[in-house]
Amino acid sequence: MKIPIDVIPERAGHLGVVEIPACDQRTLPGVVSQRACVLYGARWMLAPVRNVIHLIHGPVGCAYYSETVRKKRYRVFSTALDEKDIVFGAGQKLETAIRESLSLRPGSSAVLVYTTCAAGLIGEDVPAICKRVSAALGLPVVPVNCPGFCGVSQGDGHDAAAAALLEHFIGRGPAGPPLENSVNILGEFDVQGDLKEIEQLLQRLGLNLICAVSGRATVENMARAHRARLNIVHCGRTGRWLARKMEERFGIPWRKVSFFGLAEAAAALQAIAAFFNRPREAAWVEKEAEAARQRALPYLRRLAGRRVALFFGASRMGSMARAFGELGMEVVLCGSQFGCREDYAESRRCLGQGTLMIDDAHQRELEEFLHRYRPDLLVGGTREKFMAHKIGIPFLVFPQETSPYAGFNGFVNLAREVAALVGAPVWRLMIPANLVEPPARREGPAGGDSAAVKTVGDGKGGNEDGTNL
Amino acid sequence: MQLKEIPITGIPYDQIKIEKVPATPEYCERPADLIPSTNRAVVVNPNRTCMPLGAMWAVLGIRKAVPFVQGAQGCTTYVRYTFCRIFREPATIATASFHEDAAVFGGRRNLVEGIRNLVVRYWPELIGVVTTCSSEIIGDDMVSFIKMARANLRKEIGPEKADQIPIVLVNTPSFAGSHVDGYDRASRAFVETLATAKGEPNGKVNIIPGLLYPGDIREIKHLLRHMGIEATVLFDISDTLDAPLKPPTSVPYYPPGGTTVEEIKDMANSLATFALQPHAGQAGARYLERKYGVRAVVGQPPVGVQGTDAFLKALRDITGKPVPDSLLQERGRLIDSLADTFHHTMMKKVAIMGDPDIVLGVTRFVLEMGMEPVALAGGTASKTFVHDVEAILAEAGYEGEPPLIINGGDLFEFEEYLKKQPRLDLIIGNSRAVDISRELQVPLVRVGFPIYDRFGYQKRAIVGYRGGEVLLAEIVNSILGHQYPDDRTQQL
Numbered sequence: 001m002k003i004p005i006d007v008i009p010e011r012a013g014h015l016g017v018v019e020i021p022a023c024d025q026r027t028l029p030g031v032v033s034q035r036a037c038v039l040y041g042a043r044w045m046l047a048p049v050r051n052v053i054h055l056i057h058g059p060v061g062c063a064y065y066s067e068t069v070r071k072k073r074y075r076v077f078s079t080a081l082d083e084k085d086i087v088f089g090a091g092q093k094l095e096t097a098i099r100e101s102l103s104l105r106p107g108s109s110a111v112l113v114y115t116t117c118a119a120g121l122i123g124e125d126v127p128a129i130c131k132r133v134s135a136a137l138g139l140p141v142v143p144v145n146c147p148g149f150c151g152v153s154q155g156d157g158h159d160a161a162a163a164a165l166l167e168h169f170i171g172r173g174p175a176g177p178p179l180e181n182s183v184n185i186l187g188e189f190d191v192q193g194d195l196k197e198i199e200q201l202l203q204r205l206g207l208n209l210i211c212a213v214s215g216r217a218t219v220e221n222m223a224r225a226h227r228a229r230l231n232i233v234h235c236g237r238t239g240r241w242l243a244r245k246m247e248e249r250f251g252i253p254w255r256k257v258s259f260f261g262l263a264e265a266a267a268a269l270q271a272i273a274a275f276f277n278r279p280r281e282a283a284w285v286e287k288e289a290e291a292a293r294q295r296a297l298p299y300l301r302r303l304a305g306r307r308v309a310l311f312f313g314a315s316r317m318g319s320m321a322r323a324f325g326e327l328g329m330e331v332v333l334c335g336s337q338f339g340c341r342e343d344y345a346e347s348r349r350c351l352g353q354g355t356l357m358i359d360d361a362h363q364r365e366l367e368e369f370l371h372r373y374r375p376d377l378l379v380g381g382t383r384e385k386f387m388a389h390k391i392g393i394p395f396l397v398f399p400q401e402t403s404p405y406a407g408f409n410g411f412v413n414l415a416r417e418v419a420a421l422v423g424a425p426v427w428r429l430m431i432p433a434n435l436v437e438p439p440a441r442r443e444g445p446a447g448g449d450s451a452a453v454k455t456v457g458d459g460k461g462g463n464e465d466g467t468n469l
Numbered sequence: 470m471q472l473k474e475i476p477i478t479g480i481p482y483d484q485i486k487i488e489k490v491p492a493t494p495e496y497c498e499r500p501a502d503l504i505p506s507t508n509r510a511v512v513v514n515p516n517r518t519c520m521p522l523g524a525m526w527a528v529l530g531i532r533k534a535v536p537f538v539q540g541a542q543g544c545t546t547y548v549r550y551t552f553c554r555i556f557r558e559p560a561t562i563a564t565a566s567f568h569e570d571a572a573v574f575g576g577r578r579n580l581v582e583g584i585r586n587l588v589v590r591y592w593p594e595l596i597g598v599v600t601t602c603s604s605e606i607i608g609d610d611m612v613s614f615i616k617m618a619r620a621n622l623r624k625e626i627g628p629e630k631a632d633q634i635p636i637v638l639v640n641t642p643s644f645a646g647s648h649v650d651g652y653d654r655a656s657r658a659f660v661e662t663l664a665t666a667k668g669e670p671n672g673k674v675n676i677i678p679g680l681l682y683p684g685d686i687r688e689i690k691h692l693l694r695h696m697g698i699e700a701t702v703l704f705d706i707s708d709t710l711d712a713p714l715k716p717p718t719s720v721p722y723y724p725p726g727g728t729t730v731e732e733i734k735d736m737a738n739s740l741a742t743f744a745l746q747p748h749a750g751q752a753g754a755r756y757l758e759r760k761y762g763v764r765a766v767v768g769q770p771p772v773g774v775q776g777t778d779a780f781l782k783a784l785r786d787i788t789g790k791p792v793p794d795s796l797l798q799e800r801g802r803l804i805d806s807l808a809d810t811f812h813h814t815m816m817k818k819v820a821i822m823g824d825p826d827i828v829l830g831v832t833r834f835v836l837e838m839g840m841e842p843v844a845l846a847g848g849t850a851s852k853t854f855v856h857d858v859e860a861i862l863a864e865a866g867y868e869g870e871p872p873l874i875i876n877g878g879d880l881f882e883f884e885e886y887l888k889k890q891p892r893l894d895l896i897i898g899n900s901r902a903v904d905i906s907r908e909l910q911v912p913l914v915r916v917g918f919p920i921y922d923r924f925g926y927q928k929r930a931i932v933g934y935r936g937g938e939v940l941l942a943e944i945v946n947s948i949l950g951h952q953y954p955d956d957r958t959q960q961l
């Protein structure tokens with residue numbers, strides 16, 4: 001099948017309507033990439049870890065930006081490298097900075113030292129310094145190896161972060177028998193109360209949460225994490241690796257589930273209940289799911305047949321595609337910044353052939369997609385939002401900014417909010433119908449390539465342009 | 470604390486002492502020797518970010534220009550994210566996508582291929598190449614890389630098309646200076662690369678606004694229009710970063726507006742260059758003066774009465790055009806507002822933080838309101854900041870307790886100092902002071918870069934007389950809102 005949007009030849013393999021796109025590769029230089037750096041990925045994963053000092057070993061900018069994770073600001077410390085440090089080395093400075101941070105925030109239980117491009121390039125032996133200081137201070141000083149360029153995307157930062165957690169925090173407490181009825185959640189970041197929704201559901205199954213990496217992770221609860229009976233992997237990219245390692249090391253089995261969407265959440269709870277051998281306790285699950293569906297019904301009616309395009313970080317693709325399917329929407333694009341084969345394969349399984357998948361789409365490709373397909377909604381991150389708006393496409397930011405989307409209540413929230421966004425009056429008001437003649441459709445080159453100037457139809461999200469599949 | 474819990478009648482509000490408890494439970498006394506940032510290696514809550522951001526900001530003010538960042542993806546993504554949050558606009562910035570190989574072998578391939586990819590996907594009218602800590606440490610020879618990129622481009626798309634796209638290099642090693650310096654360097658790089666003398670004066674003035682918001686630039690243009698002066702605004706983000714939602718749009722999307730390459734070329738022939746924020750723009754103005762004899766007017770930003778007066782006076786002196794009555798009316802309205810609200814602002818203790826020029830401009834304005842500065846934190850270390858503050862205080866005849874002046878440094882120092890103050894009524898600064906204002910339980914009036922936690926600040930002006938009124942109103946209302954927290958009607 002033909003790829004329905006124009007791309008430069010090097011990118012062709014990264015798009016597909018039948019197959020799984022090529023992935024896990026470097027970004028082409030010179031494009032407006034939606035990907036971020038390895039430090040970003042490490043911060044994404046580690047920022048919520050409480051009671052520890054987060055020290056960024058790099059220029060002031062890296063620290064300034066990486067304070068903010070999922071729109072929340074965390075306090076970080078930094079060495080703010082300057083010219084002198086670049087020329088003469090910054091090992092001593094790092095050591096001093098670690099000690100000073102601790103006297104500014106006494107009572108912290110560990111120090112996480114993040115490396116950056118500059119730190120990586122001047123070639124400091126950060127692990128050795130950390131080891132030395134750690135021995136002298138008697139508390140974990142943990143290097144996180146995440147110079148921005150050391151990987152293809154933020155995904156490698158997730159891995160570096162997971163490695164640091166596993167090496168230095170998880171299961172560090174005294175060995176002991178598994179704690180009955182206790183679980184960990186890996187790859188859950190507690191966006192807008194998601195974790196609470198999930199926890200409530202688990203509690204109804206009679207399960208206790210030891211720790212959630214990293215939405216609710218402290219040095220103390222990670223140290224006990226090895227005594228869980230089961231690891232629940234929520235976000236695959238950030239959780240799967242950790243789950244495998246914990247299985248090797250502590251023999252904890254794991255299940256990859258998703259709590260987004262009614263069917264998925266119900267299946268997740270039933271799988272967990274089955275693991276703990278209490279199928280009867282899961283009886284309420286079906287009922288609860290049905291009740292939520294009833295509550296969501298008025299919104300589902302408004303969404304039936306609407307077309308949605310999804311562009312995520314990585315592994316939420318598949319499960320979110322299913323959740324949007326449950327909303328009655330047609331998924332016309334499923335893309336990600338740094339998904340891996342497993343992620344794309346899963347999405348393909350649930351979407352079937354014919355849906356466009358893009359790996360590492362950059363801004364220009366997304367733009368063109370929006371013009372050609374004119375979906376009723378684009379779901380993605382803040383960086384895509386304002387471009388979609390300029391083209392006249394409603395947008396949902398994910399990770400969400402308003403209420404929890406996980407679990408049964410979360411699904412109702414999702415339905416309500418998506419219905420509101422798609423039906424927002426502004427998209428009707430966008431064209432000043434009474435003031436000027438309706439815009440004429442023009443065709444012509446926008447530049448040297450084959451992209452044509454597209455008009456946007458009647459503002460109702462019509463899909464005249466989406467037919468050239 | 471609810472005011473109705475205080476059973477005192479007959480005592481004016483400002484004499485009721487509301488005890489302030491730190492908002493954070495784990496509050497603890499910090500070791501005194503570690504409070505001044507000069508005593509520390511560690512930086513907490515910096516009041517500045519790195520150079521490339523300033524340069525990217527500048528490039529986005531050029532018509533159909535795309536910044537190309539020679540570094541790893543994060544440097545671009547983080548800045549795009551910052552701009553998105555501040556301006557709520559798409560920010561088209563290309564990345565060279567450095568990976569391990571670039572760190573070892575240098576970024577030549579990334580630049581040469583990157584420029585080509587950028588051109589065939591975007592057909593920009595200008596490319597601003599912005600370096601980062603990585604490329605500067607690796608030691609990329611950017612000048613010759615750009616030559617190679619151009620040669621490659623000529624091969625691929627033909628010499629005519631290739632030569633139509635100017636490529637301007639801005640060196641911004643992130644480990645030195647700050648975003649303010651990045652903008653400053655961009656101002657010089659652009660005029661140095663593009664400006665050309667025609668021998669004929671064009672009768673215009675050049676304005677280098679510095680890191681001012683779209684609303685501010687529109688206000689500057691309003692002043693110029695009323696003065697009847699034609700001007701070139703360099704890095705004019707007033708439309709590019711505050712664009713209407715008005716489909717249809719073209720593919721690829723470019724916002725309307727921006728300074729054109731032709732206008733920048735012609736800057737060599739203007740009457741004068743105004744750098745409205747000396748720390749961000751002075752370099753460009755000075756270069757034009759040295760090279761082409763275009764007079765550089767480097768003053769404080771036109772904030773408040775005296776700030777705007779000075780700007781208009783300089784415009785009048787240079788162009789010979791009188792200040793029209795319409796602007797004097799605006800001035801009169803600001804003066805009227807100052808008189809009417811003076812009893813609310815006088816003797817109020819204020820702390821100001823942000824980029825040095827914003828701090829200077831606002832300090833001068835709050836002194837006009839009779840406020841008393843307690844601490845002034847300019848995030849970018851500057852040779853002139855301390856001296857400028859002293860001059861402003863002397864000009865106002867300020868006799869109160871001298872404020873703490875932080876030149877560079879970080880906000881931890883600022884916060885700890887404020888905690889020790891017996892009284893503080895107001896903080897003026899950007900969103901990075903939100904936590905501090907919450908901790909100290911004083912209101913924050915938002916000005917300057919960055920403001921990401923409120924909507925609309927990028928669209929309004931604080932410069933000029935009308936901007937002064939907006940800022941004054943916000944200051945007064947914040948004081949009122951905070952000091953009269955119940956719903957009793959307080960007649961102004």
Ligand code: SF4
Pocket residue numbers: 037038039040058061062065115116117118146147148149540541542543544545547601602603
């Ligand atoms: S310098 Fe490197 S680590 Fe820092 S923000 Fe840029 S890409 Fe990320």
